[in-house]
Amino acid sequence: MTLRELARRLGVSPSFLSQIENGKSQPSVATLYSMAQTLDVSIDHLFEGTEAAAPAEPDVAAPDIAAPEEEPEPIRRSDLGSLEHVWEDSGSMGRLSVTSPGNRTRLVMDTGVVWEQLATNTAHQLDFIEIVYPPGSSSTNDERMLRHDGFEYGYLIEGELEVTFGFETFMLHAGESLGLNSSVPHLFRNLGTVPARGIWFVHHDHN
Missing domain, CATH: 2.60.120.10 (Jelly Rolls)
Structure with a gap:
């Protein structure tokens, strides 16, 4: 799901969702609940931290990771x-x-x-x-x-x-x-x- 599609389903702007994603905005409890329902995860899951990735073996090529579809949009x-x-x-x-x-x-x-x-x-x-x-x-x-x-x-x-x-x-x-x-x-x-x-x-x- 793209950021823009998630924003459409939540009834918020993509730029606002980008700011939540980057820690620059605080979502309301209602938005967190709607986000969890839309993504089919628990609210606790939204607050889970990510584990530090283990370094890749020298002889093993790191897998290609697709870049995010949308970069955060600064608000001008x-x-x-x-x-x-x-x-x-x-x-x-x-x-x-x-x-x-x-x-x-x-x-x-x-x-x-x-x-x-x-x-x-x-x-x-x-x-x-x-x-x-x-x-x-x-x-x-x-x-x-x-x-x-x-x-x-x-x-x-x-x-x-x-x-x-x-x-x-x-x-x-x-x-x-x-x-x-x-x-x-x-x-x-x-x-x-x-x-x-x-x-x-x-x-x-x-x-």
């Missing part, structure tokens, strides 16, 4: 635009959502920036996430400014972020918050030496 923030539709179970509107550290869906950008989903029952209208910008990181690798429909509201818990909004640039410090129209070109950069961490609420417009 420049191409992603809005957060809409990127989260697993983003269409859910359950009455209650509780998440805990280590058991949340995480998306790791090619810039090193990390988004962590704090609620799974927000459907496609909004996102409630934690963002972490490592030192020297930026919203995009190519310094391209982002724009998408909707509004963003953020509260910075730690560190500092340089915010470029249209033609204006300013520093957002820990304890400060902002609200911005996401259709205006914007860019975040961490110019400091410590991670910048904040809580973000993103509302998506629907025509």
Whole structure:
């Protein structure tokens, strides 16, 4: 079964499944259960480590091992635009959502920036996430400014972020918050030496 086919059966994106495979994202319990059922294995089996392979005998040629059909797809923030539709179970509107550290869906950008989903029952209208910008990181690798429909509201818990909004640039410090129209070109950069961490609420417009 290809990674893309498994992602289709689980109802998640191939890039999200690649990040689980590489330890960059944490699947929910529901996803683990669905994965175990689809692959016809126990959940415990998914956590089993692999034994170190014994070295091959010098005179015996190692068997050919087929390369993975699909390489992990890095998430390019420049191409992603809005957060809409990127989260697993983003269409859910359950009455209650509780998440805990280590058991949340995480998306790791090619810039090193990390988004962590704090609620799974927000459907496609909004996102409630934690963002972490490592030192020297930026919203995009190519310094391209982002724009998408909707509004963003953020509260910075730690560190500092340089915010470029249209033609204006300013520093957002820990304890400060902002609200911005996401259709205006914007860019975040961490110019400091410590991670910048904040809580973000993103509302998506629907025509």
